[in-house]
Amino acid sequence: MSGHGFTSTFADDLEEYLTFKTSMGCYGASRIWYLKRFDQYCATTGRKVLNQATVEGWVTFQLLSQPISRSWMSYIRDFGPWARITGNADAYVLSEKWKAGFIPSQPYLLTQTEITLFFQAAARLVASSPWKWQAVAFFGLMHSCGLRTGEVRRLTPTDVNLNDGVIEVLASKGDRDRRLPLTGEIADILTECDTHSRRAFAQQRATFFVTSSGKPVSPAAVGVAFNRIWDQARLRRTSAGKRPRPYDFRHHFAYANLERWMTDGTDVNAMLPYLARYMGHASLDSTYYYVHTSPDFMNNFADITRKSELLLPEVGFA
Missing domain, CATH: 1.10.150 (DNA polymerase; domain 1)
Incomplete structure (x- = not known):
């Protein structure tokens, strides 16, 4: 064998x-x-x-x-x-x-209220697994940096440079690497998460986020944790239509920037290359997807990050 x-x-x-x-x-x-x-x-x-x-x-x-x-x-x-x-x-x-045809998924457009309630519930999560202290950090990275679920799962302790306040996203989709800055808030959250994990697993974990046995978390486990927090926050689920998923934090990251730039009168076309590079897109076609998947996102996201003066959105844990 x-x-x-x-x-x-x-x-x-x-x-x-x-x-x-x-x-x-x-x-x-x-x-x-x-x-x-x-x-x-x-x-x-x-x-x-x-x-x-x-x-x-x-x-x-x-x-x-x-x-x-x-x-x-x-x-x-x-x-x-x-x-x-x-x-x-x-x-x-x-x-x-x-070969599979391209069928674009329809994102669930998270509201600021839903995001706030979700992270409040994540901070109070009762669990016997590392998700108890990892949940806010894991989903906070997706929200604040627009990361793919797999990119967060594959991060190693050395990829998360808390001293410099950056993360290294290595060999991601298309084998592309990128270095992303962290906000002070998410850096503090990651530091607290790392402290708990080091106490529980010492130097034995291969990835930053782990299971109870110290192994990398699986895609299914991320979905289970997300749904548990969503339900604990008493957030609404529809019986049909779009369902919230962890990946929707990445969609929100893109929409929040586009919405703010449009609201502020910033030239969105001039900013798209920066957004594409930050999100790890191979071309602007992938970035344009976020513009076209939901023609009415302007109305749905009118209350998101409108007052922020940052290039990229902070995590809304309040």
């Missing part, structure tokens, strides 16, 4: 592929999880050749349980070219016809 538990004919190749991706700075439990699913499928069905029948057979099988999401297909599509380069000239590369 391999280090990751692979058992099929492709076990050694899958291990070497993951080692290669890690050497290129590409980490992530999601890739490993789906490749394990592929490995289990091959072991169960007796697939021994990396051909079209094997790859598309697994994709078809996987779609039965995940008919909507297709982002995971990129993992098996990337495995094919690697196999060719490393000696398997006949390895099949998943056709582009399986």
Whole structure:
């Protein structure tokens, strides 16, 4: 059995592929999880050749349980070219016809009242896990810096430079790095969180935010914590339509800046490159998405950060 538990004919190749991706700075439990699913499928069905029948057979099988999401297909599509380069000239590369189409999600537009109540509830969270002291810091980073959920989860203790008041977001989407300044308020919150974590785990944690066992928090755990805090704050949920998610703090970060610039008469087009760089976008197309996803966001966000004089919004914990 391999280090990751692979058992099929492709076990050694899958291990070497993951080692290669890690050497290129590409980490992530999601890739490993789906490749394990592929490995289990091959072991169960007796697939021994990396051909079209094997790859598309697994994709078809996987779609039965995940008919909507297709982002995971990129993992098996990337495995094919690697196999060719490393000696398997006949390895099949998943056709582009399986590529997921872009279906933009509709963000839940958080109000300032909801944000305030959420962080008040997060500060009072009763939990036996590290979320008790991590919740305000984790979601505060998303809110104050517009980070992706995965970027916060992957932060290491050395990435969070509390002495200089900056964080290093390394090897993020598109393998891009960026250094972001912290507000004094969020720096204090991170310092308090770090103090609790060091007391509980000493130097044994690989990431800044951890589970009760000291391991990195999973995407699912973030969603569970967010929903628990949202409900504890007695915030409204609709039975249909848009639902609040952790990622909506990132949307709020973008909307809050756009709203303030428009209100202040600042040239938004001139400011978009700065916002794009701060948020880690590869191009302005990604940043324009926040302008077009909700044409009525001006009305919904009329009360957000209007009085702030900062370039980027402070965290509203009051």
